[in-house]
Amino acid sequence: MNKTFDTIFEQAQRAFLMYKSISVKKKAQFLREIAIGLENIKDNLIPLASSESNLPEGRITGELGRTVGQVRLFANLIEEGSWVEATIDHADPERSPAPKPDIRRHLTPIGPIVVFGASNFPLAFSTIGGDTVSALAAGCPVIYKAHPAHPETSRLVAKVIEEALSKSDLPQGIFTHVEGGIPEGQELVKHPIAKAVAFTGSHVGGKALFDIASQREEPIPVFAEMSSVNPIITLKNILKRELESLAKSYVASLTLGAGQFCTNPGLIFIPETFEKEFAELVKSELNEVASAPMLHEGIAKSYYSALEYFQERPELEWIKVSGKKDMIKSQPALAKISSEDWLKDSTFQQEVFGPFAFMIVYKDENELLEVATKLKGQLTISIWGDENELQENLILISLLQEKCGRLLFKGVPTGVEVGHAMQHGGPYPSTTDSRSTSVGAYAIKRFARPIAFQDMPQSLLPEALSDSNPLGIWRMVNGEFKK
Amino acid sequence: MNKTFDTIFEQAQRAFLMYKSISVKKKAQFLREIAIGLENIKDNLIPLASSESNLPEGRITGELGRTVGQVRLFANLIEEGSWVEATIDHADPERSPAPKPDIRRHLTPIGPIVVFGASNFPLAFSTIGGDTVSALAAGCPVIYKAHPAHPETSRLVAKVIEEALSKSDLPQGIFTHVEGGIPEGQELVKHPIAKAVAFTGSHVGGKALFDIASQREEPIPVFAEMSSVNPIITLKNILKRELESLAKSYVASLTLGAGQFCTNPGLIFIPETFEKEFAELVKSELNEVASAPMLHEGIAKSYYSALEYFQERPELEWIKVSGKKDMIKSQPALAKISSEDWLKDSTFQQEVFGPFAFMIVYKDENELLEVATKLKGQLTISIWGDENELQENLILISLLQEKCGRLLFKGVPTGVEVGHAMQHGGPYPSTTDSRSTSVGAYAIKRFARPIAFQDMPQSLLPEALSDSNPLGIWRMVNGEFKK
Secondary structure, X not given: OOOOHHHHXXXXXXXXXXXXXXXXXXXXXXXXXXXHHHHHXXXXXXXXXXXXXXXXXXXXXXXXXXXXXXXXXHHHHHHHOHHHOOEEEOOEOOOOOOOEOOEEEEEEEOOOEEEEOOOXXXXXXXXXXXXXXXXXXXXXXXXXXXXXXXXXXXHHHHHHHHHHHHHOXXXXXXXXXXXXXXXXXXXHHHOOOOXXXXXXXXXXXXXXXXXXXXXXXXXXXXXXXXOOOOOEEEOHHHHHHHHHHHHHHHHHHHHHHHHOOOOOOOEEEEEHHHHHHHHHHHHHHHHHOOOEEOOOHHHHHHHHXXXXXXXXXXOOEEEEOOOOOOOOEEOOEEEXXXXXXXXXXXXXXXXXXXXXXXXXXEOOHHHHHHHXXXXXXXXXXXXXXXXXXXXXXXXXXXXXXXXXXXXXXXXOOOOOOOOOOOOOOOOOOOEOOOOOOOOOHHHHHHHEEEEEEEOOOHHHOOHHHOOOOOOXXXXXXXXXXXX | OOOOHHHHHHHHHHHHHHHOOOOHXXXXXXXXXXXXXXXXXXXXXXXXXXXXXXXXXXXXXXXHHHHHHHXXXXXXXXXXXXXXXXXXXXXXXXXXXXXXXXXXXXXXXXXXXXXXXXXXXXXXXXXXXXHHHHHHHHOOOEEEEOXXXXXXXXXHHHHHHHHHHHHOOOOHHHEEEEOOOHHHHHHHHHOOOOOEEEEEOOHHHHHHHHHHHHOOOOOOOEEEEXXXXXXXXXXXXXXXXXXXXXXXXXXXXXXXXXXXXXXXXXXXXXXXXXXXXXXXXXXXXXXXXXXXEOOOHHHHHHHHHXXXXXXXXXXXXXXXXXXXXXXXXXXXXXXXXXXXXXXXXXXXXOOOOOOXXXXXXXXXXXXXXXXXXXXXXXXXXXXXXXXXXXXOOHHHHHHHHOOEEEEEOOOOOOOOOOOOOOOOOOOOOOEOOOOOOOOOHHHHHHHXXXXXXXXXXXXXXXXXXXXXXXXXXXXXXXXXXXX
């Protein structure tokens, strides 16, 4: 049974005051214990996560690799240490009219974080996913709300974290595993000790948490990664050369993991000269894709009701209809629409979670400019073109930048790289905070805030800010980067 | 007459698409034109701002210097260029199982910003104050809502910005001066083209804008710097040595600018052994302070009604009562309370805008720990102690860090340094976003969001991200800082 939420948060708060002060070495060691622990249980974890999520073991194996890699990335990041943005302005007692004080600033963890697990990534966006590990790396305790779609997987991973805490002599309050439904999730977000929320999931879920968090007596930030249809815009010349391979890689991305990725490319814009040929190619590729089980029955049900809804719409011509409705397996589908019709109704921008897309046929580049203006905020936008034709579409590229967090010029949006430069977060409604990312090294910045120390004695300064720079980190000193 | 808000925002949006793309050289040049323009009109501007704000010309002269200095700081900052956090992860086509793409990320301006002027800084937090200039430096157009307390000053400064735009051949939509009251301000925040809001002022005002912005169809961030009582905690040993000079500098800070600073120290904690002596010294200092005109009648009225309210409270002993109520001038006041009573009622943490403070008498360090736990979020907290006694209060210092954006060990919180290391922003309710600052170089980060480019051809990459690093900025390349 869950402890009461008050108890959980009070323990987290006590643990926080201790955890924020331990050395980065010790924090990194704790994270690496988790990585080792995950590797140690992989023979149990992979089949379990696979059976609870309906995702094939191959996919889960890859996801585990990514998850462990992420944990090590953050261990390395905090050990390197420059992420705290240490900034030092030296005093000038002689300055007139007033002496200049010594001011030093760095990032400090914000406090206990509520993290929600995602159903579509039982490992990489769940118990020790990117949200949890970036919060722990920042120095924040995590209260983790398990996703009910994979409870056993979550419990198993939680045990790894709890054991890593024991091995590292750290208080258990640094990580708490909580189970429950929507009401419990809402209670967590409302708790006065919570300082921020991280969420990956549906628009409805993310927006509800955002509203609760903004309406608290003390509003707190919600980093919700919600919905995105990840448009791909294709230009003529590249299609001339690579039509077949582009159609192949498009279908592969659309149907990967039964289309259950936040970067699933749900819109593809095709110039009318290539409409027929591309449709043919995509159709024949789609016919090769076997139906695949979705994460759970609820998701399959939503997928088929969305398709039913769109099948009533007269604007659409179906290149591939999904076969008969299945209680759990999804079958890919593709509907064609003119960009003129598409522009008239934003319903055609709605995310359909699963292997479904709109193929939008456009007449000319002017129509694309209008599309770029009307597009809602996205995690990713891809623009496929030859270098020359990209050069001829600079205004389009400029407009598209306003609508996404990542702009791709080759390849497909699925398969999000975990690295320093990754940005996985875009303008609303793709996330609730376009200034943040939930994948990659910068994800840590969500859980820290700046604090400045004025005229603090050297003996009291955090190591990141003391004159001798014992951590050997990059710092900005009197306006210049130095190590 | 104001143009319609639709027209204003549409012009700003068009200007944005152009302005975001011009070179940093050109942006910096535009900012420097503003600085020169301000200096050119100083003989008119200083007496005008002084007469509209009731602030003495000496103070306005200093404020103008700070304002011009800020404009040049941001011009230098964007010319140096490293603030965009350029991050490059090179491709690895040989990687298995999947080739690694080339990903490059930097900060990009978020779009048109609504800035609200503050009454207490007719220059430094107004028309071309820190909010406007950091937004312009980031590459965002500004829709500026003038504070009705100093309309002529605001118009004069707006003219300088408009002329700088003309001289720099930039569209006027980059800066729009809007006048009006609360309804107009709310309309601006509601406008769908607005991407963020910056505000300095009362808690009621800031919170109302935050609520409106969170409840929009597309929620947008509000950077509101609202209320703070900036506690000063004094420890025994330093008082033993420096009682007299500390009392002097305390009173000077409390009554500076008639107490109308967001960093005004409205709470001072004194150990009971020094209670009488400190009270005597402060009282005699306060008696030397002449009453001073407040910004406007409304503020003077609020000041006296707050004092009237507190004069009814039996827990308080008045060391200095303000003299007779004045329609415009404030007279300093100080009330004493035991920390036991202070802890019981958070009303004693309420900001009284003006030269009023609570002197809170504490028994021992345990009481201070409780105080630190109960304190609301603050822009600043000061702790005055000898190095030895600070060392004995590490837990207290750790707790205080959770409650502020800047922690001072010497000096007074008023007189906020404008520099790289400054943090002017703290936990709620002092601001609505503790992860941001409204003073200093980092203020620019509020108005930018990351965007990543995947496999973008070199010829299309922004200069900050191209291989040759033509801007010569610091970048993180494959996880290492480089120039």
